[in-house]
Amino acid sequence: MKLEYDLVIIGGGPAGLAVALEARRNTVKDILLLERDKYLGGILPQCIHNGFGVQYFKEELTGPEYAGRFITKLKDCQINVKKETMVINITSDKRIIAINRDDGLLHIQSKAVVLAMGCRERTREAIAVPGSRPAGIFTAGTAQRYINIEGYMPGREVVVLGSGDIGMIMARRMTLEGARVKAVLEIMPFSTGLIRNKVQCLDDFNIPLKFNHTITRIEGGKRVEKVTVAQVDKNLQAIPGTEEEISCDTVLLSVGLIPENELTSEAGIKLDPVTRGPIVNENRETEIEGIFACGNVLHVHDLADFVTEEGEIVGRAVGEYLKGNRKFRSQPIKIFPGDNIAYVVPQHIDFIVPGRKKIKLFMRVKKPEERVKINLIDDKGRVLTAYKKRIVTPGEMVSVFLPEVLLDDKLKNITISIKRD
């Protein structure tokens, strides 16, 4: 088999699929897409609920349908795909080692590499929920796989910890399957998922969502028998006297997603401690030229549509990179998170691109706020431009445009801050 490519994409979820198609549109010739699972689509094939594609296709699709549209197109444009193939190493000079049953170990050399490995779920262990270790504790995504792919119910009486999107969607899914979802507990005073999911998955099914609550103990020998839940104070510490026991056989966790960047780190690429993804420029190119990242491996997105958009940015950028006619700014512009901003992607702007009108910046806030002003501030404290927004919350990514006209040669830093208007 051929072992040299112009572009190797690692991961066949919505990010990798978009990169492949867009790179092809931008005349990238030899493309190889590597996917460890049996099928393409990443996590989408198990997301059988709808709500995908509203932004990108302007219609409501299920996860498999959304993925299906890209997979069909991919087949038409003869992109090499290797499924059930696990990448185990990437080097800074873009050599890739992968393994599968048929070929054994593959040593591949590429001119450009795109990291699109997605993310994993934070576990009960990572947040140190005390108690015993019986069967019946699942991350929400694993439970989703058991139900929607394997066809089995992992539980009958459920308590969900965390109001992340997958947790809320699974609360509804399990309810529809006849399970009793006794409560969704959220340690913060606000939901960490989309507002739309709170309404459609919990409120519509009368599933109680308890803010400022957490599980303080899981009990059960062989199988979960009950959990103790308690209200927490401002420092997120359980308030004595508020404990309450809920009997259940299953605990689902939806307490955050972590970009899977072990391969990235092994390649020597620096990560942003907040996003836990690589630090990138406006092309989503990491500090190693020609290695790009997009989708949930870069930062956790709340909609697949945004992931596709990011994949397309990378697809175009790979085209430019391979053509080799890019023009760097004399110095990069660094973008910093200011008041109430957890992070901004991209972290810096490196290129001068003729004809470019604006750059879209994505960010997450630390805490919810209503009627806010988003200020883009330069090195000298001058507001370059500002936007108003009715509501911001950590569960929903915020994006703003940075007009190209503002980016003069001397500009070194931009800080973005969000404040009540």
Next chain:
Amino acid sequence: MKTDVVIIGGGVIGTAIARELSRFNINIILIEKEDDVAMGTSKGNSGIIHAGYNDDFNTLKGELNIKSNPKFDKLCADLKILFKRIGSLVIGFSQEDFRKLKELKENGEKNGIENLEIIRGPKLFELEPNLNPQAKYALYAPSAGIISPYKFTIALADNAVINGVKVLLETEAKDIRIEEKQVYGVVTNRGLIETRIVINAAGLHADEIAEAAGDNFKINPIKGEYQLFDKQWGNLVNHILFPIPTKLSKGILVAPTVHDNLLIGPNSYWVKDKDDPATTKAGTEEVCEGARKLVPNLPHQDLVASFAGLRADIEGRNDFIIEASKKIRGFINVADIESPGLSSVPAIAEMVSGILKEVVKEISPQLELNCQDDFVETLVEQPKFADYLDKTGEWQEIVEKDTDYGEIICRCEKVSKGEILRAIHQPLPARSLDAIKRRVRAGMGRCQGGFCSPKVLKILSEELKISPLKVSKKGPGSEILKTKTKEIIKETGVKFKDEVRV
């Protein structure tokens, strides 16, 4: 069922005894109440092979630890498990601590350890750059090492099985049949096993077994909680770091594991329940605080697991019980095996072998204890993909012979399907998700089985030819899945109508 010897308990002690006795041409059955060996104390401990300076040589603890320590290199090489002699440092901060370190050193030297050294000043930080800068002294014991206690136990069991020991899992001793002060059998949940010799290695439950045979002591569990951090942090320390020991324990340590994780713990406090290794919030905080005294900057954001173990302590007694019962013939107690129990394993097994010879002489002189000519001392090395990441050419050859080794099931720990299949068919086979995890590490990594457990579940169901609904985490009662989809609705008739907005 009839046999010459029954060993009760598949912890590190029971399995080591089983392996040692399998040198003889006698019939041995080991019974274990759980679905795998290493489900008790031998799973939840620090995994330290101590140098042997803590205990007095006149105690069994002191003597057997010292005798065992040098044997680990060969034993682990034979069993094909990792043992790393990385050395330990007991850290002191004050003049008072310095005195205690000197006492420990003197005791160690009395025990015959030659290479103990007290280290101070900059050398301390050369050895351990991340050590608390306020540390002043350390007792350095180069012969201390680390091991995976459950892998050790499983390997001992595998080796015993290869040499003819029958291991009966999910088999619990309920009573000891005694006639005229002589053992006649063990009553189990699966029926009577006739035997004239019983070895009680039941760990936390050894007192209940002993009581059934008329011996009296009471085991009070002492809990110890741990935290384990991601593999990228195993090199935060280079040695096993201990605080100054107290009467009750060796204190909260910081150490790498043989799999390159970073381990901190244990705390220590009495609990009532012998079967409840739950972790607690207070315990977690105590462990972190204790560990921070040695290494101030711990990678709390990369916590991979918490767990706890229970020490089988007899209050007021500070030594192992390894002896033939004085009341009942044919009954041997191996109890109160607290720390350094793991470190003393080879010598404990040999001592029990000696006791067995005496007992046999007394009660069954017709039973000849001859060594088997064909005793197999070593296990065969089983290739693990994670060990071949820089020898991919060699792994290619393995995949070409068996394509299952080309399919990676656990991405965090890089475990191939071939390794999982092997675990299901090894001499002491894995029958549950946790048993697979302990053998080949699938599910042990940072995602804690989030991605691979559905796949491992499927493989188990196919290989064992059981329904996926029967696959468990750790034996009957801990099945992962409840029903097929649509079943609950069929049972209860509850259905949501279309009018619900979805």
